[in-house]
Amino acid sequence: MAKRVRLAPDARRTQLIELGVQMLATQRLEDLSVEALADQAGISRGLLFHYFRSKQEFHLEVVRACARELLARTEPDPELPPLEQLQASLGAYLDYVAQNRDVYVSLVRGAASGDAAVRQVADETRTEQANRVLKHLDALGLPGAARTELAVRGWVAFCEEVVISWLSSDRRPPRDELLALLAKALPGVVLAADR
């Protein structure tokens, strides 16, 4: 019994966070109100604060959940050769962004000016994306130099901007051409850091 009581609030909390993530599809993070969440979940505002100490904590957990999902969906498959890993991962990234456009924009853009903890999640997500690439530079036949880490971080920002612009563009190049651009830009910037 005791165990069940301990688990239940966690499961409920997870459910509320997932609901928050879904709500990001139609509203921006900073507009996500605990009132609306309580309404959607069919619980009282008071009970909600049993699960989250503050609106800030709720926002933070929603952003963490988005970041975790993005990273999980784009996790490189170690069974594949490095270049195919990169391409598969970029493909998964593009699909995630296309399916969760507003959630993604909230993570990349909106999250940037939230409180420090929220900004940190967005920064850590970018760092993890950069590290995945940095780990395989050798295997991708790319040189590492003092400025390579900066270049790869910049490349992650490049991908974010290109994908967001692509989604809002009237004359979108086809998906495979966009993927080729993202993949080919990586050696482009890494070699720029080497010379």
Added chain:
Amino acid sequence: MAKRVRLAPDARRTQLIELGVQMLATQRLEDLSVEALADQAGISRGLLFHYFRSKQEFHLEVVRACARELLARTEPDPELPPLEQLQASLGAYLDYVAQNRDVYVSLVRGAASGDAAVRQVADETRTEQANRVLKHLDALGLPGAARTELAVRGWVAFCEEVVISWLSSDRRPPRDELLALLAKALPGVVLAADR
């Protein structure tokens, strides 16, 4: 006399906006309060709302002033050959960012999640930076393709991220190496868009 009366409020408004820009050096845009501005300017909060209809309008004008200054400082010099224009412009960009780090971060990151009008200023700034480069692609000996515009927009985001990361890095590569990375990354991504 009538003319002087008409001019004075404009001059005062400009002064208040400049004060707001200076305050961005120590606080983020969303924390910029009209109370603090009124205090600094030595006027009443009520009088302040004679110049700005709302806090949102004040924030928007502050961001517009930052964007104007960044664009003015990095305006390419048409007297120079294209590659030197690009390098001089990147050098001015780096110096502006190094001297106005927090203002710049407010513009690039913070501005992203403000209201739609503020986001638009940040977007337009990025577009103008991309357009300056796009105009000279030919002269820089770089090919233009359907995806070039996306690539150049991505390159502007690349520069933003690299410069912000560089500023917070413990082991900063020297300024000229950073500039070389930014300049060389441009053909790197533009060629990636061509193939």
